[in-house]
Amino acid sequence: MYRSQLRQEKISAYDKDRANLNKNKQPQSREAEIETNERLLAQKRLEEQTSRRVKAELERKEQIKNESIKEKKLEQEQQLKEQQKAKLIELEKREKERKKTEEKLKKAQELAASFNLEFVNQSTPLMIAAENNDVERVRELLTSGANPNVCNRYLETPLIYALKSIKKGPFHEVVKLLLDHGANPHVKSTLNVTAFMYAKSRNDQKSLELLKAHDVDVSEYKKPKSERRPIKKKTTRPIINKESQTKVASKTKMADDTLTASDIDRSHESEKHLFDSVRMQIRAEINRLKENLRSNDLGGADEYTNAILREHRYKQIDQLERQYTKPYFGRVIYRKGKQIKSFYIGERGYDDLIISWTTPAASLFYQKKLGKQNHHTLGTINVELIRQFDNGKIYDLSVTESGYYDPVLHQKLGKQSSHQLGGEIIETIQAEQDAILRTPKNRPILLQGSAGSGKTTIALHRIPFLLYQYKEIKPEQILFLGPNKLFLNYVEAVLPNIGVENAEQNTLDNWIIERIDPESHGYSLADYNENLNIMEKMDTGKKAEIIKKCKIKGSMLFKKAISHYLTDYMNYFSNVPDFSFSYKDFSFKVPSAEIKDWFQRAYQSTFFYNRKQKIIQRLAEQFSSSLTRHKFDEEDEELCKEKFEASIEQFEQQQLKYIDIYQIYFQFISNEKLLKFYAKDCFADYDTLNFFVQSSKYFYTDKEIEYDDLAGLFSIFAKLHGKYGVPERKQKNKKRSYTTKRYQYLVIDEVQDYNPFQIEIIKDVTEKGSMLLVGDLGQSIHQYRGISNWDQLSQLFNENLLYQELSTSYRSTNEITDFANKIIQPYSDGLYKLSKPVGRSGSKHCFVYTNTEQMRSDLSKTISKIQEKGSSNIGIITKSRTEAASIYSQLNEIDVGVELLLDHNNRYEGGIVVLPVYLSKGLEFEAVIVTNVTKDQYKNSHEDRKLLYVATTRALNELFIVTEDDDMSELID
Numbered sequence: 001m002y003r004s005q006l007r008q009e010k011i012s013a014y015d016k017d018r019a020n021l022n023k024n025k026q027p028q029s030r031e032a033e034i035e036t037n038e039r040l041l042a043q044k045r046l047e048e049q050t051s052r053r054v055k056a057e058l059e060r061k062e063q064i065k066n067e068s069i070k071e072k073k074l075e076q077e078q079q080l081k082e083q084q085k086a087k088l089i090e091l092e093k094r095e096k097e098r099k100k101t102e103e104k105l106k107k108a109q110e111l112a113a114s115f116n117l118e119f120v121n122q123s124t125p126l127m128i129a130a131e132n133n134d135v136e137r138v139r140e141l142l143t144s145g146a147n148p149n150v151c152n153r154y155l156e157t158p159l160i161y162a163l164k165s166i167k168k169g170p171f172h173e174v175v176k177l178l179l180d181h182g183a184n185p186h187v188k189s190t191l192n193v194t195a196f197m198y199a200k201s202r203n204d205q206k207s208l209e210l211l212k213a214h215d216v217d218v219s220e221y222k223k224p225k226s227e228r229r230p231i232k233k234k235t236t237r238p239i240i241n242k243e244s245q246t247k248v249a250s251k252t253k254m255a256d257d258t259l260t261a262s263d264i265d266r267s268h269e270s271e272k273h274l275f276d277s278v279r280m281q282i283r284a285e286i287n288r289l290k291e292n293l294r295s296n297d298l299g300g301a302d303e304y305t306n307a308i309l310r311e312h313r314y315k316q317i318d319q320l321e322r323q324y325t326k327p328y329f330g331r332v333i334y335r336k337g338k339q340i341k342s343f344y345i346g347e348r349g350y351d352d353l354i355i356s357w358t359t360p361a362a363s364l365f366y367q368k369k370l371g372k373q374n375h376h377t378l379g380t381i382n383v384e385l386i387r388q389f390d391n392g393k394i395y396d397l398s399v400t401e402s403g404y405y406d407p408v409l410h411q412k413l414g415k416q417s418s419h420q421l422g423g424e425i426i427e428t429i430q431a432e433q434d435a436i437l438r439t440p441k442n443r444p445i446l447l448q449g450s451a452g453s454g455k456t457t458i459a460l461h462r463i464p465f466l467l468y469q470y471k472e473i474k475p476e477q478i479l480f481l482g483p484n485k486l487f488l489n490y491v492e493a494v495l496p497n498i499g500v501e502n503a504e505q506n507t508l509d510n511w512i513i514e515r516i517d518p519e520s521h522g523y524s525l526a527d528y529n530e531n532l533n534i535m536e537k538m539d540t541g542k543k544a545e546i547i548k549k550c551k552i553k554g555s556m557l558f559k560k561a562i563s564h565y566l567t568d569y570m571n572y573f574s575n576v577p578d579f580s581f582s583y584k585d586f587s588f589k590v591p592s593a594e595i596k597d598w599f600q601r602a603y604q605s606t607f608f609y610n611r612k613q614k615i616i617q618r619l620a621e622q623f624s625s626s627l628t629r630h631k632f633d634e635e636d637e638e639l640c641k642e643k644f645e646a647s648i649e650q651f652e653q654q655q656l657k658y659i660d661i662y663q664i665y666f667q668f669i670s671n672e673k674l675l676k677f678y679a680k681d682c683f684a685d686y687d688t689l690n691f692f693v694q695s696s697k698y699f700y701t702d703k704e705i706e707y708d709d710l711a712g713l714f715s716i717f718a719k720l721h722g723k724y725g726v727p728e729r730k731q732k733n734k735k736r737s738y739t740t741k742r743y744q745y746l747v748i749d750e751v752q753d754y755n756p757f758q759i760e761i762i763k764d765v766t767e768k769g770s771m772l773l774v775g776d777l778g779q780s781i782h783q784y785r786g787i788s789n790w791d792q793l794s795q796l797f798n799e800n801l802l803y804q805e806l807s808t809s810y811r812s813t814n815e816i817t818d819f820a821n822k823i824i825q826p827y828s829d830g831l832y833k834l835s836k837p838v839g840r841s842g843s844k845h846c847f848v849y850t851n852t853e854q855m856r857s858d859l860s861k862t863i864s865k866i867q868e869k870g871s872s873n874i875g876i877i878t879k880s881r882t883e884a885a886s887i888y889s890q891l892n893e894i895d896v897g898v899e900l901l902l903d904h905n906n907r908y909e910g911g912i913v914v915l916p917v918y919l920s921k922g923l924e925f926e927a928v929i930v931t932n933v934t935k936d937q938y939k940n941s942h943e944d945r946k947l948l949y950v951a952t953t954r955a956l957n958e959l960f961i962v963t964e965d966d967d968m969s970e971l972i973d
Contacts, residue, residue: 108153108190115187117157118150118471126150130162135173145741147471148183155189163198163207172206175199180308185214213299213309266333266385268394275327275389278353282324289313289320319348319499328354329427330365333385336378347426348499357426358468366434368397390427425457426498428810436804437462441470441745442769445802446793448776450835451820451953452811455774456922459747460494462772463503466745473744475502477726481762482507483750484904487922504727508758512710515724515738516717521662526704528904535784536880543783545691550784552682552692553708554755556796561679562712565668566719570599579619581647583640586630588623616652623648661716665709670696708785711757718761725765742767750921751775751793753786760796769800777831778824781918781946789831809835809953811924813842816952816959823971824949827942835953845952845959847968848929855962856890859929862960863896863912866927871958875925876914877951879937887931888914917951928955931962938969945971 105121112119126146129137138158142148151157156164162174175195179185188194196216199207212218292298298309328346335341345362346354355361360377365386372382386397429437433454439445449455463478480495480503482488488505495503506514509525518524535543552558579590598615623644632640668674672693675683683689699706705713718724726741746766748754752775763771773793780786787793794801809817814837821834828834850858859876866874878884881902888900891914901908901915908923930951938944948971952959961972 105153108151108155111155111190112151115151115155115184116149116471117155117184117187118147119153120150121153123152123161124150124158126158127152127156127161130158130171130174130178131165131167133162133165133167133169133171133174135177138174138177142177142181145472145474145477148178148181149471151187154191155187157183157187157195159183159185159195160187160189160193160198163195163202163204164193170204170206171199171202172204172210175204175207175210176305179210179214185211185216209299210305213305271331271387271389271394272392278327278350279324282320282327282350286317286320286324289317322497323348323350329389330362331385331387331389332361332364332383333387334364334378335382335384336380340384356468357429358465360438363434363438366429367431370397388427425494426461429457429461430454430808430810432806432808433458436806437465439802441466441473442767443802444769444797444800445772445804446751446790447772447774447804447806448790448832449774449806450776450778450809450833451950452809452817452924453806453835454810455776455806456491456749458806459749459772459774460491461498462747463495463745464498464500467500470744475500476504477741477744478503478747479511479743479745479766480505480747481511481749483753483921484919485510486901486904486906486908486919487749489907490923508754508762509707509710511762512714514736516661516710516713518662518705518713521660523662523703523705526699526706528707531706536882545688546695547784548688549692549695550706550708551755552688553712554757554785555682556756556760557682558679558712559715559757559760561675561682562665562668562715563719565674565678566664566716569664579648579651581623581644583643584636586627586632586640588626588644590619590622612652616648619648619651620644659720661713661720664716665713666696666700669693669709669712670700708755711755711761714761715757718764744770746771747774748772749774750779751787752777752780753782755785755787756792756796759793763796769797778828778946779921779950781921781943781950783943805833807833807836808838810838812953812955812959813837813840813957815842815844816955819845819959819972820949820952823945823952827945842957845961848960848962849965850962851964855887855931856894859887859891859931859962860894860896862929862962866958866960869958871926873910873925874912874927874929875920875923875954876912876929876931877917877920877954878914878931879917879947881916883932884914884916917947920954921950924954924956926956927958927960928952929960929962933961933963933969933972934967935969936967938971940970944969948972 108121109119124146126138126141126148127150129141148158159175159178162171162178165171185195194216196208196211196218199211293310293313296306298306298313323346326346327350328344330345331342332345333340333342343361344354345357345365347357348354349356349359357365361375364373364375364378364383368386370383370386372380374380388395388397436445436447436458447455447458449458459480463475463480466478467473467475482491482505484507488507492505495501495505513525535546538546576592576595578592579595581588595615598618599611627637627640668678670693672689675689675693683692699709714724723738723740725739726743728737728739743766746762748759748762748771751759751773759773775787777788777790780788790803794803812820817835817837825834848858848862863874876887876898878887884900884902888898891898896912898912898914899909901913901919904919906919928951930948933948938948948969952961963969963972
């Protein structure tokens with residue numbers, strides 16, 4: 001406001017002065033006016049000239065400035081180009097170095113693979129321990145699963161690390177440990193030095209003897225260095241007639257053999273000569289090993305070493321005998337650039353000639369595709385030939401409009417079934433199956449496979465594939481779970497036949513029982529067969545109550561309820577009183593709060609049962625510390641210690657007493673108040689809760705465990721004990737113990753019969769994601785347990801589950817498959833794809849119309865009719881155990897030679913067998929007779945539909961439906 005007023009006053013004063021000045025002015029003369037104008041014009045011209053000069057100067061300076069900027073810009077651009085050029089040269093140099101390094105690494109990896117080594121490109125703890133001659137550390141690492149066949153970029157293994165060490169002294173103990181755990185002694189490093197050379201250079205005689213015992217080529221090392229040939233595994237290359245010589249290479253070694261089209265003999269005649277030559281060479285190797293055993297010429301340093309070598313020789317002979325029968329079953333020829341490469345495929349590799357079916361390159365054979373391909377290990381290639389061999393016949397791949405026709409598969413389909421799964425399965429693995437087999441280990445797979453789709457084949461054959469690809473996995477770290485003992489007996493020969501020994505094959509209930517050991521606690525497992533008999537005779541209402549109870553016990557809600565209850569129980573258990581002890585003038589006290597803190601905080605990571613020992617140990621340590629500060633004579637000190645031991649023992653018995661997992665579990669499931677508090681979401685109404693409690697009290701009183709109690713009991717056991725994983729190696733006359741180690745891989749067959757609680761507990765003892773779950777919703781025949789929709793599994797795996805379907809049926813004929821599809825279709829719609837027959841035609845299913853009086857006679861006639869056609873393995877499948885026993889009795893009365901299977905612990909030995917449908921899953925027969933398919937037995941329900949589907953899909957070639965003309969089930973009418 002003040003500034004505005006002052007400014008206005010100044011303007012007024014200026015205007016007043018200007019007015020006075022104009023008032024005093026006098027008019028000028030004409031001459032003066034002209035002079036003034038001229039002066040003004042001259043001044044104006046001068047100003048214009050000055051302005052032009054200034055403007056010109058400014059423009060000149062601007063031009064100079066612009067030119068300077070332009071020059072600087074050009075200079076900067078030139079410098080940038082030079083920098084970029086230098087950088088490009090540097091990048092090209094680095095790229096060349098990188099490619100050179102990659103090529104070296106690739107070559108090292110290929111060399112490593114040729115010796116079956118795991119390439120790690122760095123020193124492992126086992127290598128370092130071996131180099132330091134640390135025997136105990138080496139033993140510890142090997143025992144915990146360290147791979148002795150790993151190598152760095154120079155192809156140096158732990159064995160080479162040991163023998164090239166600069167440390168003095170013999171290394172034979174480390175060498176023996178490594179060899180005993182399967183170390184390859186034939187490896188030659190990129191420096192062209194073997195373990196034997198290093199042992200010889202350090203004059204380590206004991207190590208030399210151990211290496212000689214493993215068939216290293218000793219004679220080679222006597223030659224001059226310039227004449228030495230590369231050392232390979234001790235196998236002799238087959239002698240092949242020059243006329244029919246076929247050059248081949250293995251998946252990695254073939255990189256060393258550059259072949260032209262003229263080098264590759266593709267004639268069938270040369271194949272026959274080669275086959276005979278290979279078998280002759282294998283037989284010679286077998287005879288050599290047998291002669292070594294007969295002469296006891298094993299090369300061991302002592303009897304212990306000889307015993308190990310003897311066992312190894314016997315295994316070698318067994319493997320070679322299998323190879324002799326059929327060294328290989330396939331061949332692939334492909335072009336990579338200007339090179340032609342070829343390899344044969346067998347159950348196992350042999351020399352440079354044959355690669356194992358588990359190798360990455362073998363996928364070319366199984367995918368059955370000719371032409372250009374981008375292979376994940378071989379790169380861009382062009383497959384020119386895929387050939388199959390079977391019983392002296394040779395088949396070359398041909399692709400028709402309808403797809404690939406596998407002649408070997410069709411030859412084997414429909415042949416006589418065996419009482420055990422086995423045979424030449426690896427020859428007939430199909431492309432869709434092979435793709436699943438080769439999925440990375442840590443991706444969990446859920447495989448929905450219709451009956452006869454080969455899902456069990458995949459489940460079993462994924463194991464040797466993983467053992468080949470992941471050398472750190474040991475067979476004993478793999479768990480295969482089957483539905484029952486009968487099924488496991490049926491498949492037990494498969495894994496040993498494909499080179500897998502010591503993998504654990506078990507059922508889930510037995511796996512849990514082995515760990516929780518109910519018998520030692522006075523409990524027994526309720527008889528499964530007796531319970532089935534009782535349920536068969538129950539009315540619908542009672543059966544529904546039991547099914548509800550079983551479903552509750554198998555739910556994730558029930559698992560969470562047990563977990564919450566157990567947590568509170570353990571917290572309550574930790575509420576112990578003060579520990580006080582005094583002797584004469586010495587006193588020792590640990591407050592209750594401190595002991596509770598040990599329980600809940602200090603030893604939180606320790607499993608509950610171990611915490612007790614930790615607390616007792618800590619009390620003893622604090623007592624000893626206090627006692628040392630007190631002045632006692634020797635006699636009083638000893639008396640004080642004795643009294644303390646008695647006092648702490650009493651404290652342990654009274655306050656830290658043993659927790660019985662059975663008592664915890666049954667007190668929980670038989671207590672209505674506890675269930676209402678912890679498991680209220682599990683029960684829809686009071687009647688369900690009341691039945692659950694009363695049933696639990698009944699079994700608790702009788703000290704009996706039901707099948708569905710096992711998951712709950714194990715979850716408590718696992719939280720308290722901790723040691724429930726991979727079992728220790730069982731020692732003679734000693735009870736098996738268990739470790740905290742997780743299984744490296746898990747396979748579950750018939751997973752549709754598992755409830756979510758069971759899958760969760762077994763998932764917790766397996767490496768994350770390392771599992772294959774195989775099942776068929778159409779075969780979920782147990783109402784009281786199992787999964788009704790695969791979405792229930794996806795929730796357990798956080799949607800990381802890889803879902804795959806196999807719908808092609810390789811078991812049954814087209815006619816049987818179509819018939820079974822019509823039965824199951826109303827259930828399967830929207831859940832999974834129906835089976836597609838592989839294209840093998842046969843006879844249609846037959847109806848046998850009979851009645852109770854004629855049943856025995858009609859069954860006998862049907863069996864005779866089947867046998868006349870040459871079939872011997874016949875399954876007579878009933879709906880119930882009671883009916884199976886009745887039919888068996890009737891047939892026995894007329895001397896029809898049949899066996900009866902009623903227990904899942906039985907073994908099927910072939911021939912004619914009567915069994916209930918729930919035991920037939922996974923089995924197959926040349927001919928199947930399904931009995932009593934009437935309206936009363938097989939109602940129009942999902943449960944009966946699935947039972948009949950399972951029964952009919954057990955048949956390979958012939959299916960007979962026994963029914964009554966006026967009482968045929970709606971499912972087949």
